[in-house]
Amino acid sequence: MEWVDDAIVLGARPLGEGKLVAEVFSREHGRYGGVVHAARKSQPILQAGNLVHVGWKARLSEQLGFFSPLELVEPHATRLLDDPIALTGLSSAVTLIRAATPERQAYPQLYDAVMVLIEAMPHTDVWPALYTRFELGLLSAMGYGLDLTRCAVTGETGGLAWVSPRTGRAATAEAGAPHADVLLRLAPFLVDPEAELKSGDVADAFALAGYFLERRVFDQRGEGMPDARRRLIERLGFAGRL
Template sequence: MEWVDDAIVLGARHFGEGKLVAEVFSREHGRYGGVVHAGRKSQPILQAGNVVHAGWKARLSEQLGFYSPLELIEPHATRLLDDPIALAGLSSAVTLIRSATPERQAYPQLYDALIVLIEAMPHHEIWPAIYARFELGLLSAMGYGLDLSRCAVTGETENLAWVSPRTGRAATYDAGAPHAELLLRLPPFLVDAEAELEEGDVADAFALAGYFLERRVFDQRGENLPETRRRLIERLGFAGRL
């Protein structure tokens, strides 16, 4: 049993003398763990967020397996070392992948979305909004996508402003206004890529995605949303970037 693919490093831990167990998220094979020999030499490669060219091998498919080759393609983690907020965003995104996706199941669109997010992180003003889109993409990949295409009440596709916390469907401003205290705000940039970001839009997007991640993904497993996500929101808030 073996495969070769490009992959995003999710993390690594020590495993016996001179070895590491690395976890990666590959485009065509999903989330995999495997042993890395000569682990100390590989530690700089195995920083979360780096893109590697990985070959995974095992005698039987259910075994842990090992990586050979494991070669660095893009050192994204190194490029973010001087940006603690971006590192917090990277840590949160990687933790969500590790926590929410089942092992050994491919999610090519989610892989592509994570690559887009990581590559955007040097651009301080745009990546928090992209991060929020990534979380909605994660929900969709897990089978819990929101319907933000049209109003659930009127069928209209313009002026969408709310999301029902019960159904995950959108509503126009006028249709939802009488029930605003019961609804989640839908920031315009989540339905219109050309929309200008207004103050509070990113915070509303985090609240929207977090609500459904918590109830549809993590509550089902008896878990809380990852602490890394809370710390990210806290850092963005202190920096005035929500």
């Protein structure tokens, strides 16, 4: 059994002397683990968020297998070393993928979404909003996508401002007004990519995605939301970027 593909590094841990167990996320193969020999040489390559070209091989499909070749394509993590907040965002994104996706199942749209996010991270004013879109894409990939296309009450497609925490469906400002105390705010940029990004919109988007990630993904597995995400929101908040 074997395959070759480009993949995003999710992390690595030591395995005995001179070996690592690495985990990557490939467009065509999903989340895979494998043994890497020559740990000292490979460790700089296996920084979470880096793009690598890998081959995975095993005698039987159910075995852990090993990675060879393992070649660096884009050192995304290294390029963000001077931007601690972006590096925290990168860490949070790969941690969510690692925690939420089942092994060896392809999610090509999610892979494309995280690549768009990673490539946008040098642009300080852009990526936090893209990050929240990535989280909604993760929800959708896990089978829990929200319906933000039309109002669940009136069927209207314009003026959407709320989301039901029960159904994950949107509502217009007028239709949701009587229940505003229990509804989640819907940031305009999540519906209209051309909408002006205002103060508080990214915070609302984080709250929306986080509510459903926690209840529909992580609570179902008996796990809490990864700390990496909390640290990201804290850092963005301290920097006034929510």
